[in-house]
Amino acid sequence: MTDENSYTTEEIAKLLRISKLTVYDLIKKGELPAYRVGRQMRVDKSDLEAYKARAKGGYRPAQAAYSAPLQGQAQQTIEQAQSTGTRHVIISGQDVSLDLLASHLEKRELSLRPLRSYAGSLNSLVAMYTGKADIVSTHLFDGETMEYNVPYVRRILTGHRFLVVNMLARWAGFYVQEGNPKHILSWTDLTKPGVRMVNREKGSGARTLIEEQFRLAKIAGRDVNGYEHEETSHLAVAGVVARKEADVGVGIEKAARLVGVEFVPMVKERYDLVMLKTKENEALLAAVLDILRSAAFQKEMEAVGGYDLSQTGKIIYETW
Numbered sequence: 001m002t003d004e005n006s007y008t009t010e011e012i013a014k015l016l017r018i019s020k021l022t023v024y025d026l027i028k029k030g031e032l033p034a035y036r037v038g039r040q041m042r043v044d045k046s047d048l049e050a051y052k053a054r055a056k057g058g059y060r061p062a063q064a065a066y067s068a069p070l071q072g073q074a075q076q077t078i079e080q081a082q083s084t085g086t087r088h089v090i091i092s093g094q095d096v097s098l099d100l101l102a103s104h105l106e107k108r109e110l111s112l113r114p115l116r117s118y119a120g121s122l123n124s125l126v127a128m129y130t131g132k133a134d135i136v137s138t139h140l141f142d143g144e145t146m147e148y149n150v151p152y153v154r155r156i157l158t159g160h161r162f163l164v165v166n167m168l169a170r171w172a173g174f175y176v177q178e179g180n181p182k183h184i185l186s187w188t189d190l191t192k193p194g195v196r197m198v199n200r201e202k203g204s205g206a207r208t209l210i211e212e213q214f215r216l217a218k219i220a221g222r223d224v225n226g227y228e229h230e231e232t233s234h235l236a237v238a239g240v241v242a243r244k245e246a247d248v249g250v251g252i253e254k255a256a257r258l259v260g261v262e263f264v265p266m267v268k269e270r271y272d273l274v275m276l277k278t279k280e281n282e283a284l285l286a287a288v289l290d291i292l293r294s295a296a297f298q299k300e301m302e303a304v305g306g307y308d309l310s311q312t313g314k315i316i317y318e319t320w
Contacts (some may be wrong), residue, residue, distance in 0.1 A: 006042045009034075024088075024115050026051070089284060092117040092124035093137030094233060095209070095271065097167055097307070100300050101135075104291045110283055126155045128274065134281070136274045137167060139205035140270030141267065143212035148270040150317045152208075161277040163285060164317040165292065166270060168301065169308035170242065171253040172209060173266040175241040180262055182247045187217045187266075190224050190248060197226035198237050198246035206234065206250050209267065235259060254306040268308070272316055289313060 007015065009023045012032075016023070024041075026032035032052075033047045037277040076150065089112050091098050102114035119127060121140050127133035153164055176184050182195050190197055200206040214221065221227040226246055232235045234251035238259035241249050256263035273292075275285055291297050293313035301307055 005044065006046045007048060009041050009043070012043055012048065016052075022116070024113060086111050086113050087182075088113045088115055089134045090115050090117055090127075090132065091135040091137075092119050092127055092133040094118050094120070095137060095167075096304060097271075097301060098135075098137055100297065100304075101167075101288070101291060103308075104294075104297055105287060108287055110287055112284065112287070120201065120207070122156075122203040122205075122208065125153065126273065128276065129156055129160070134275070134284065137271060138274060139172075139209075139214050139269045139271045139307075140141070141205075141209045141251050141269065143216045149272045153274055153317070157274070161319045163275050163277055163315065165289065165318075166311040166314045166316055167273050167292065168271050168312055169268055169310070170271060170306060171263075171265040171267070172206065172251065172269045173253065174264040175238045175249040175251055175256050175259075175261045176264060177241060177244060177247065179260055180264065184248050187213045187219060187262060191219060195225060195248060197224050197229070197244045198240040198249040199227055199230050200237060201230045201232050204232075204239075205269075209269070210250050213266075219320065252306075257306070269310075270316075277319065289315075 009027075012023045019094035020094045020159050023032070027034045027041070027043075032043060032051050034043045035042050080105065091114055100118065102116060105112055105114045117124070117127070119133075121136075121138040124133055124136040125138060128136045139154065140149050140152040142148070145151055150164060153162065174184055176182065182189070182192065183196065184190065184192075189195065199210065207226060211221075213219075214224075229240075229246065231240060231249075235258065237249035237251045238255045238261050240246045242259050242261050250266075253263050253265065273288065275281060275288065277285065298309050301309055301312070
């Protein structure tokens with residue numbers, strides 16, 4: 001088959017109007033068969049058309065990423081990449097800052113190929129424990145210690161050596177309709193008669209925050225109307241509130257601005273990255289820390305807006 005009947009990853013990205021990282025993600029998951037020609041990855045036209053046909057017929061949840069073994073040409077692609085010294089680095093989490101991190105990593109001459117997974121914080125940590133993620137983001141609130149992330153990381157990554165480094169801080173709170181007509185200002189307000197909630201999926205950082213705050217306030221989920229209504233992203237939750245299908249949801253401030261709902265700040269959460277301290281990860285750890293602390297990366301983050309970068313790149317916790 002000639003090059004006229006195949007595409008590079010850059011051409012695929014333009015045709016599908018997605019990022020090149022998303023193309024690599026599809027290849028990694030085995031959804032888009034690919035092969036290597038020299039240093040270049042290519043996808044046959046017939047395989048692209050087959051992928052488009054499948055995509056029209058159904059949707060695969062993001063949390064299923066990397067859960068199934070790779071098959072066929074996709075597995076061959078990964079094996080070829082490994083034989084040429086290229087390492088695929090899976091970055092798991094949902095914030096746009098992770099896309100910027102992946103972009104900076106890809107620009108470095110380290111034979112690293114960043115791929116993105118969009119699982120929630122707890123699911124991402126479990127993926128790291130089972131060897132299916134290399135860089136994991138977490139924003140998990142622990143009501144016992146009133147601390148973010150470290151208590152969960154220590155429990156889940158038991159037996160591993162790891163590093164927790166701050167990525168950013170951001171406000172989490174309530175999405176409410178314009179003017180906050182139900183006067184929702186506290187966690188107990190979610191139990192008011194006539195208030196409908198939209199929840200996040202189990203395993204997400206937002207869901208953990210909700211459950212911990214409910215526990216501290218002695219609120220039972222069964223007493224909150226809409227507690228069983230789950231969405232899988234901050235934007236989706238804000239969208240439900242914007243459409244007036246719910247009166248309140250919990251998420252980050254940025255999504256409220258994007259969707260156009262009112263935001264009631266409740267908690268300034270710490271958003272950290274977790275990486276394993278292994279010999280294989282030495283170059284990766286050094287590169288990530290260097291990127292986080294660089295003026296170029298922080299300038300891009302400031303342009304996105306809505307982030308507190310005062311501790312970005314600071315090591316929060318480290319095992320030896």
